[in-house]
Every structure is written in C-alpha cells, then in structure tokens.
Amino acid sequence: MGDQTFLNNLAYDSVIFGFSGDSLKILVMEYHNTGLFALPGGFINLEEDLDKAVKRGLKERTGLENIYLEQFYTFGNAKRNRTGEMETILKANHMEIETLRWILDRMVSVAYYALINIEEVTPAPDSLSDSCTWYEIDNLPPLIQDHTQIVEKALEVLKQNLDRKLEGVNLLPEKFTMNQLQKVYEAIMGEKLHRGAFQRKMLSLGSLVRHEKQFSGAAHKAPYLYSFKS
Amino acid sequence: MGDQTFLNNLAYDSVIFGFSGDSLKILVMEYHNTGLFALPGGFINLEEDLDKAVKRGLKERTGLENIYLEQFYTFGNAKRNRTGEMETILKANHMEIETLRWILDRMVSVAYYALINIEEVTPAPDSLSDSCTWYEIDNLPPLIQDHTQIVEKALEVLKQNLDRKLEGVNLLPEKFTMNQLQKVYEAIMGEKLHRGAFQRKMLSLGSLVRHEKQFSGAAHKAPYLYSFKS
DNA sequence: CCAAAAGTGTTTTACTTACACCCATGC
DNA sequence: GCATGGGTGTAAGTAAAACACTTTTGG
Numbered sequence: 423m424g425d426q427t428f429l430n431n432l433a434y435d436s437v438i439f440g441f442s443g444d445s446l447k448i449l450v451m452e453y454h455n456t457g458l459f460a461l462p463g464g465f466i467n468l469e470e471d472l473d474k475a476v477k478r479g480l481k482e483r484t485g486l487e488n489i490y491l492e493q494f495y496t497f498g499n500a501k502r503n504r505t506g507e508m509e510t511i512l513k514a515n516h517m518e519i520e521t522l523r524w525i526l527d528r529m530v531s532v533a534y535y536a537l538i539n540i541e542e543v544t545p546a547p548d549s550l551s552d553s554c555t556w557y558e559i560d561n562l563p564p565l566i567q568d569h570t571q572i573v574e575k576a577l578e579v580l581k582q583n584l585d586r587k588l589e590g591v592n593l594l595p596e597k598f599t600m601n602q603l604q605k606v607y608e609a610i611m612g613e614k615l616h617r618g619a620f621q622r623k624m625l626s627l628g629s630l631v632r633h634e635k636q637f638s639g640a641a642h643k644a645p646y647l648y649s650f651k652s
Numbered sequence: 653m654g655d656q657t658f659l660n661n662l663a664y665d666s667v668i669f670g671f672s673g674d675s676l677k678i679l680v681m682e683y684h685n686t687g688l689f690a691l692p693g694g695f696i697n698l699e700e701d702l703d704k705a706v707k708r709g710l711k712e713r714t715g716l717e718n719i720y721l722e723q724f725y726t727f728g729n730a731k732r733n734r735t736g737e738m739e740t741i742l743k744a745n746h747m748e749i750e751t752l753r754w755i756l757d758r759m760v761s762v763a764y765y766a767l768i769n770i771e772e773v774t775p776a777p778d779s780l781s782d783s784c785t786w787y788e789i790d791n792l793p794p795l796i797q798d799h800t801q802i803v804e805k806a807l808e809v810l811k812q813n814l815d816r817k818l819e820g821v822n823l824l825p826e827k828f829t830m831n832q833l834q835k836v837y838e839a840i841m842g843e844k845l846h847r848g849a850f851q852r853k854m855l856s857l858g859s860l861v862r863h864e865k866q867f868s869g870a871a872h873k874a875p876y877l878y879s880f881k882s
Numbered sequence: 883c884c885a886a887a888a889g890t891g892t893t894t895t896a897c898t899t900a901c902a903c904c905c906a907t908g909c
Numbered sequence: 910g911c912a913t914g915g916g917t918g919t920a921a922g923t924a925a926a927a928c929a930c931t932t933t934t935g936g
Binding site: 622640 | 912913914916917918
C-alpha cells in the first residue's frame with residue numbers, strides 16, 4: 423500500500439435519518455453515469471478515532487456538527503463489497519484503478535445511524551457522486567453491495583432505541599409540537615399511535631419542557647411547543 | 653507487511669459468559685510471566701468472514717461449536733491498544749518484535765459476547781498465555797487496554813437482550829429447572845427476583861417445554877425440568 | 883409430623899389503552 | 910355557531926407484583 427493514508431480493509435457507512443412531510447427519509451448518494459446508489463461512507467485516517475472519522479464524514483455531507491450518532495453494527499462478510507459495483511463506479515469516473523486499487527479490497531464496515539433535523543441540512547455529494555438526496559425509507563432505490571441490509575438493520579435498531587432517551591426529538595427542530603413528535607414515532611414504528619396515550623407517555627418521562635403555545639393560524643386550539651431537556 | 657495473513661488493524665475480542673455456583677463468570681487469559689490479563693481475542697484471515705473468525709477462535713478456546721454469539725460493539729479509539737502492554741507481553745515471551753510488529757499497530761476491535769454451558773468447556777490458552785480461566789464477573793483482575801470497558805458494555809447489552817429470545821437458557825444445560833434459570837437471571841441483572849412472578853413470566857412466553865420431574869434427593873417437592881423450544 | 887422448596891391460585895397494584903368531554907381558534 | 914384539532918379527565922382492560930395456600934419430598 424505504500425503511503426496509504428487510511429486504515430486498510432476498514433470503512434464506515436452511515437444511515438442518515440431525516441423527517442419531513444410525515445415520512446422518514448435517509449440520505450442516498452448516486453454515482454456519476456452509473457445509476458448506482460449507495461449510503462454515504464468513508465475511511466478512517468491512520469491516527470483518527472473511529473467516531474471522529476464518522477463525524478468528519480457527516481460534517482462534509484450535511485454541514486452539521488454535534489450530530490446525534492449511534493453505532494449499530496459491523497458488517498464483515500468477506501465478499502460483501504466484492505460485487506463489481508465499485509469497479510464500475512471508478513471506471514465511470516475515469517479514475518486510475520491502479521492508484522485506487524485499495525478501494526476494491528475487502529472492506530469490513532462499521533455502520534452508524536444519525537438523526538438530524540432535515541431543515542438544517544444542505545446535502546453535499548463527494549467527488550465520485552453527482553447527488554446526495556433524501557429518499558423515503560420505504561421507497562428507496564436499489565443500493566449497491568449490502569447497503570439495503572444495512573438500512574434494514576439501522577431501522578430495526580432505531581425502533582428498539584426509540585423510547586430510551588427520546589431519540590426521536592433529534593429529528594425535529596429544537597421546539598416542536600406533540601403532534602410532530604407523534605408523527606415521527608409513527609413514521610419510525612410504521613403504525614398509528616393513540617393520541618391521548620402518546621401525549622401522556624411522553625410527558626410522564628419528564629424529559630420535555632413545555633413552552634408558550636404556537637399559533638398556527640389554523641381553525642383550532644393552538645398546541646404547546648416542547649423542547650427536550652438535555 | 654509483506655506476506656501478512658490477517659487483515660491489518662482489525663481484531664476481535666470476545667466476552668465468554670458462563671454460569672456456575674450462582675454467579676456469572678467470564679473467561680480471562682493470563683500472559684506468561686507478566687501478570688497481565690486480557691479477553692480472548694484474535695485476528696481475521698484475509699478471506700474469512702468476520703463471524704467465522706470469531707467462531708474459529710471460540711472453538712480453539714472452548715472446544716465448542718455452534719456457540720450462541722452476539723456482536724455488540726466495535727471499539728475504535730486510535731490509542732486503545734497503544735498502552736505498551738502488548739509490547740511487554742511479546743518481550744516476556746521472547747518473541748522477535750520485528751516479525752510481530754504488526755500486532756502493536758493500531759487495532760480496531762469488533763467485540764462479541766458468547767453464552768455457553770460452562771460444564772461443557774475445558775478452557776485452552778493460546779501460545780502467549782499460560783492460563784485461560786473463569787473469573788466471577790464482579791471480581792475480575794485488572795485487564796489490559798480497554799478490556800474492562802468492553803466487559804462493561806457486554807454486560808450492559810446482555811441485560812438489555814436477556815428477555816428477548818430467552819438468551820439466558822444458553823448458559824444452562826439442555827434441561828434445567830426453573831430455579832436454575834431464575835438464578836441465571838438474578839446473576840445477570842444483579843438483583844433478586846420474585847419467584848412466583850418469574851415462573852409465570854417465563855411460562856407465559858411459551859418457549860419452554862416441560863419434561864418429567866427431577867428427583868434431587870432433597871427433602872422437598874421435586875422440580876420439573878424444562879428445555880428451550882428452538 | 884416437620885421443614886424446605888416447588889407449583890399455583892388469589893388479591894392488589896400499577897400501567898396501558900380506549901373513550902369522552904371540554905377548550906381554543908378561524909371561518 | 911360550527912368544524913377542527915389540542916389537552917386532559919375518567920373508565921375499562923391488561924399485565925405485573927405481592928401474598929399465601931397447597932403439594933411433594935426426606936428425615
């Protein structure tokens with residue numbers, strides 16, 4: 423490898439969740455002239471903490487710092503990235519395969535999911551990609567390698583973790599209504615929840631602060647705004 | 653690296669849980685002439701699935717196949733194995749450091765926990781170690797690097813997963829009494845449980861099969877034996 | 883018969899779910 | 910006033926916890 427600047431055989435992939443218009447979405451990148459879609463990922467510098475590498479990558483793609491991040495699984499099948507797709511991508515971008523041969527090597531990938539407020543983000547593709555776009559979670563394009571499995575696992579773990587620590591609030595602006603929070607939960611869990619029960623359960627956790635009401639201009643009672651008690 | 657036979661910068665560590673005498677234990681290795689203790693770990697062959705590598709290592713240390721295994725976290729701090737301890741171990745074993753320099757490189761470690769029936773195991777140390785022994789979970793020797801944190805995280809995840817899939821049964825023989833199962837739960841959760849409630853909860857899951865009674869020779873009613881419905 | 887531990891029925895409690903009512907707001 | 914959605918009180922239903930009674934076994 424010679425003057426390799428990254429750890430060999432190790433990568434990370436990120437499932438970046440956002441929420442808007444009543445549905446859960448993730449960021450997906452499309453590579454130039456290939457019709458191939460993938461999760462945003464990257465590599466770890468030789469002396470860089472794994473967590474730091476992921477944060478660095480997310481900063482580049484979303485512009486955000488201090489993102490809510492959870493590591494959820496490490497994918498290590500020997501052939502998981504031996505699908506020929508990465509070679510296609512390099513060729514389509516006229517990259518010299520010789521100098522980038524290491525990128526075709528076997529990769530073990532540590533997967534993270536991120537929860538962000540979709541309003542604060544302007545997605546930025548990397549040099550190999552011509553777009554980095556939001557896709558609804560149940561309307562994804564086919565993804566390369568094992569990335570579809572990675573998304574499935576991310577969603578599974580997210581569901582399990584939802585209640586602990588009120589993770590859902592990270593998908594919303596700092597102040598939000600109870601209804602918005604409920605919509606987030608419904609999008610993630612994939613089922614309708616009972617309004618009264620939901621409100622009581624959230625408030626009983628004692629982690630929400632109530633603020634002044636929000637006058638929406640709509641023809642009904644104005645809802646309270648809440649924020650998450652850190 | 654030249655003719656390296658393992659993936660660079662990547663390792664695994666395993667927290668192998670066993671249960672006997674009312675307490676939860678894990679396997680800890682002690683290195684020759686150093687007084688240094690560590691979790692059993694290993695490396696991944698170039699074309700080997702990550703899961704397979706871990707199973708291979710466990711087979712060597714316990715003699716068992718088809719072990720219950722869960723991957724729970726990947727530890728990737730840049731300096732996590734830069735503590736000088738591994739160098740001490742190599743020196744004490746009169747290893748030529750030059751040919752094993754790669755073992756001192758930065759290592760990202762994927763951590764797994766295993767649940768096994770302690771009766772079926774005869775622990776086997778590797779060539780650098782002079783013992784591989786059971787230690788009670790709350791009476792561990794100091795461990796090298798970040799291995800203490802790894803154990804803590806393993807226990808934390810194990811607690812969370814206990815109820816799902818009745819993981820606890822993997823620590824017992826194929827047939828066991830309800831009392832034994834309760835003791836396992838108590839050891840893991842670190843608290844006494846109510847006998848009646850425990851029995852009902854376990855049976856209500858519908859995953860246990862009741863067999864003939866076990867006559868222990870003790871001066872009380874004989875308990876039923878149960879096994880786990882696969 | 884007694885002590886010890888197992889199995890199970892009953893009661894109590896807490897929690898979740900469902901329903902309903904009232905409130906605020908714009909038309 | 911009325912339709913719409915928000916907040917909360919009440920009741921029904923369900924699940925967990927505590928308690929206690931009975932059973933079985935060896936001494």
